[in-house]
Amino acid sequence: MNSINLRQRTLFKIALSLFFLLIVVIGGLFIGEESMRINMENKNSSPTLDHLFGTDWLGRDMLSRTLKGLTLSIGVGILAALSSTVIALCLSLLASFNKTWDRIVTWLIDLFLSVPHIVLLILISFALGGGFQGIVIGLALTHWPSLTRVLRAEILQMKSMDYVGISLRLGKTRLWIARHHFLPHVLPQLFIGFLLLFPHAILHEAAITFLGFGLPAEQPAIGIILSESMRYLSAGMWWLAFFPGLALLIIVGLFDVLGKNIKLFIDPFHAQKP
Amino acid sequence: METNGHYQLPPLLEVKDFSLAFPSFKKGLRETKMEVIKKLNITIHEGEIVAVVGASGSGKSLLANAILGILPDHAITHGTLLYKGENIKEVLRGKEISIIPQSIHSLNPLMKTGKQVQGVIHQSDRKVVQQDIFERVGLPEDAENKYPFELSGGMARRVLAAAAMVSPAELIIADEPTPGLDPKVLKETISLLKQLAREGKGIMFISHDIDTALTIADKVVVFYKGETIESADAAAFSGKGERLRHPYSKALWNRLPRNEFFQREKEMEQKQQSGEMLEIRGISYKYGNGPYVFKDLDLSLQPGEIVGLHGYSGSGKTTMAKVMAGYFQPEAGTIRLGGKKIKKKGMHPVQLIWQHPEKAINPRWQMHKVLAETNMENSPLLNELGIQEEWLSRWPSELSGGELQRFCIARALHDGTKYLIADEMTTMLDAVTQAKLWEMVLRIAKARSIGVLAISHDHQLLQRISDRMINFNEINHVHES
Numbered sequence: 001m002n003s004i005n006l007r008q009r010t011l012f013k014i015a016l017s018l019f020f021l022l023i024v025v026i027g028g029l030f031i032g033e034e035s036m037r038i039n040m041e042n043k044n045s046s047p048t049l050d051h052l053f054g055t056d057w058l059g060r061d062m063l064s065r066t067l068k069g070l071t072l073s074i075g076v077g078i079l080a081a082l083s084s085t086v087i088a089l090c091l092s093l094l095a096s097f098n099k100t101w102d103r104i105v106t107w108l109i110d111l112f113l114s115v116p117h118i119v120l121l122i123l124i125s126f127a128l129g130g131g132f133q134g135i136v137i138g139l140a141l142t143h144w145p146s147l148t149r150v151l152r153a154e155i156l157q158m159k160s161m162d163y164v165g166i167s168l169r170l171g172k173t174r175l176w177i178a179r180h181h182f183l184p185h186v187l188p189q190l191f192i193g194f195l196l197l198f199p200h201a202i203l204h205e206a207a208i209t210f211l212g213f214g215l216p217a218e219q220p221a222i223g224i225i226l227s228e229s230m231r232y233l234s235a236g237m238w239w240l241a242f243f244p245g246l247a248l249l250i251i252v253g254l255f256d257v258l259g260k261n262i263k264l265f266i267d268p269f270h271a272q273k274p
Numbered sequence: 275m276e277t278n279g280h281y282q283l284p285p286l287l288e289v290k291d292f293s294l295a296f297p298s299f300k301k302g303l304r305e306t307k308m309e310v311i312k313k314l315n316i317t318i319h320e321g322e323i324v325a326v327v328g329a330s331g332s333g334k335s336l337l338a339n340a341i342l343g344i345l346p347d348h349a350i351t352h353g354t355l356l357y358k359g360e361n362i363k364e365v366l367r368g369k370e371i372s373i374i375p376q377s378i379h380s381l382n383p384l385m386k387t388g389k390q391v392q393g394v395i396h397q398s399d400r401k402v403v404q405q406d407i408f409e410r411v412g413l414p415e416d417a418e419n420k421y422p423f424e425l426s427g428g429m430a431r432r433v434l435a436a437a438a439m440v441s442p443a444e445l446i447i448a449d450e451p452t453p454g455l456d457p458k459v460l461k462e463t464i465s466l467l468k469q470l471a472r473e474g475k476g477i478m479f480i481s482h483d484i485d486t487a488l489t490i491a492d493k494v495v496v497f498y499k500g501e502t503i504e505s506a507d508a509a510a511f512s513g514k515g516e517r518l519r520h521p522y523s524k525a526l527w528n529r530l531p532r533n534e535f536f537q538r539e540k541e542m543e544q545k546q547q548s549g550e551m552l553e554i555r556g557i558s559y560k561y562g563n564g565p566y567v568f569k570d571l572d573l574s575l576q577p578g579e580i581v582g583l584h585g586y587s588g589s590g591k592t593t594m595a596k597v598m599a600g601y602f603q604p605e606a607g608t609i610r611l612g613g614k615k616i617k618k619k620g621m622h623p624v625q626l627i628w629q630h631p632e633k634a635i636n637p638r639w640q641m642h643k644v645l646a647e648t649n650m651e652n653s654p655l656l657n658e659l660g661i662q663e664e665w666l667s668r669w670p671s672e673l674s675g676g677e678l679q680r681f682c683i684a685r686a687l688h689d690g691t692k693y694l695i696a697d698e699m700t701t702m703l704d705a706v707t708q709a710k711l712w713e714m715v716l717r718i719a720k721a722r723s724i725g726v727l728a729i730s731h732d733h734q735l736l737q738r739i740s741d742r743m744i745n746f747n748e749i750n751h752v753h754e755s
Contacts, residue, residue, distance in 0.1 A: 005297070162633045169600055170647055170688070171621040184638050 028071025388418025550612025
């Protein structure tokens with residue numbers, strides 16, 4: 001047996017990934033405008049000790065821009081994924097209420113899934129005037145259907161369980177059953193759903209920003225950084241895309257580690273398994 | 275030990291001081307080991323049937339899994355498992371050791387049964403061998419072209435047994451192959467197993483039901499709290515169990531309904547009691563457009579009365595119980611309590627206790643929450659039912675079937691309960707627990723004037739506990755029209 005057991009290892013991993021995420025967010029929040037100032041004397045510099053990630057075509061420090069962009073992207077991702085998950089949970093609970101509601105919810109799911117994400121996203125975000133608010137609402141309103149479908153199936157299965165029937169016969173209300181039977185059961189699915197939505201949301205945010213319907217170009221979102229640097233890649237300025245892209249990858253990976261370990265930690269039935 | 279020529283053959287299977295534990299976290303970050311099997315010793319020779327008997331949750335099925343090498347990854351094992359004198363290897367599974375699983379759901383639902391059995395045969399003339407075995411186990415000729423869902427439960431069990439018989443395996447592990455079978459199918463299954471033993475195969479018969487175990491086994495190994503406490507010949511289970519060494523195996527024998535069971539006290543006797551009568555008049559029920567499960571069924575229960583309802587599996591007893599407890603709406607007829615219809619909302623005055631307690635309790639709830647459903651956490655009833663304080667903080671998976679069933683009973687006996695329906699309440703439990711649970715239920719029912727409808731296929735049990743017996747086929751008029 002190792003000196004540290006599985007539960008301690010799980011906690012350690014959670015703490016480590018949280019720590020890195022916090023560093024990025026705090027770093028991003030405390031970097032002021034001056035470190036991203038335009039400095040034409042030092043433009044297009046490859047990575048040096050002064051500028052670890054190099055500088056861009058306006059001489060702005062890429063490290064600061066990346067951190068700032070990551071913070072913004074994490075913010076957008078978390079907000080959008082969280083509200084999507086909440087929408088999915090509410091709709092799937094609604095679907096469990098009776099047959100009519102189930103039909104309405106399934107119809108809504110089919111409707112939203114039949115239109116490409118990006119089209120709806122552009123429509124909603126454009127109608128709301130774009131910007132941070134527009135893009136978050138747009139993402140939240142387009143990313144719930146697949147998760148809702150999974151949750152609905154889970155809850156329908158739960159509904160036929162003997163213990164749910166017993167609770168009904170003991171005079172419990174539907175709300176009570178939803179809170180005490182369904183919610184604890186779908187919590188792991190909610191977590192996984194949230195995690196899968198997160199990178200999706202960030203990538204869609206980048207895509208729509210690239211098309212000009214999202215965040216304004218002066219904000220250093222990762223999507224904007226990446227799409228701008230595309231033009232300079234052929235000129236051999238690899239660092240412009242490489243470091244921000246790698247950073248985004250690491251952040252998504254960190255979220256994955258965090259989610260997996262939190263699931264291990266809260267689920268009493270898998271806590272023992274390696 | 276069996277002798278063969280000049281030298282002694284090692285036994286087919288020998289389990290020596292086997293132990294099995296799982297790591298678990300009791301409080302915070304300290305890791306502890308939960309011992310499931312402590313000290314286990316079993317020897318099986320060729321042509322011998324050894325029954326492993328013990329309470330549900332005592333680790334019997336885990337032993338079978340250990341022999342087959344299909345334990346969960348994080349299990350910690352010690353001790354030796356010898357097959358023909360050598361350490362057990364995984365390659366033996368299927369070739370030398372095979373299993374008759376507990377559930378007929380082990381059959382592939384999308385594959386014809388004949389093909390599934392043929393898959394086990396390692397000879398060239400698969401089809402002939404398979405047809406031959408189907409005939410021997412008494413399956414009709416066309417059964418091989420059917421899918422498992424087209425067969426009855428008893429037939430599907432015979433397919434499972436056939437698969438174990440045609441495999442070249444010399445050791446067969448039968449994991450609870452008999453629960454809930456009606457007497458005819460039970461007899462057939464037993465004769466099948468005996469036939470296998472006559473062919474020189476060793477059989478390990480795992481069961482909680484000592485009655486069945488005794489009809490089939492040469493030797494009975496009693497398993498209690500993770501240890502083998504007794505290994506006796508089947509003949510030792512006779513009289514008052516004087517030839518048994520351990521008090522638990524004595525109790526297991528004596529608590530059978532046909533032996534001592536428990537002593538009915540004075541206050542458990544039938545007496546006139548006041549209260550509301552449960553009257554059922556002419557109820558009928560069918561699933562969807564299917565045939566009627568029961569029709570024009572009449573039944574009435576007096577407060578404080580214990581009524582035994584007898585009938586074989588699949589006759590519709592459970593459906594009737596669910597209709598009575600308000601799970602289903604009857605197609606016709608009325609159910610009245612004290613002359614009034616039962617309200618749909620609120621706690622139902624007729625409560626049902628299910629056969630499988632583990633299905634009736636949410637596995638994600640700690641036990642105190644189960645009791646909180648009916649505000650029974652601090653009820654004096656818990657003491658009477660023998661529920662220990664320490665169990666309240668455990669998860670359902672950490673308790674045995676008998677312990678879980680106590681919680682189900684406690685939950686069902688809330689303040690508003692007038693009638694209790696016990697649907698095969700103790701079928702999955704061992705004899706000692708069965709006797710204990712019925713003793714408690716009877717005492718509480720008489721004290722609180724709760725009428726009890728006990729449904730079971732076990733005639734002897736019903737005779738011991740009930741004031742009045744009903745045969746389900748007599749009150750069910752579905753075949754008359």
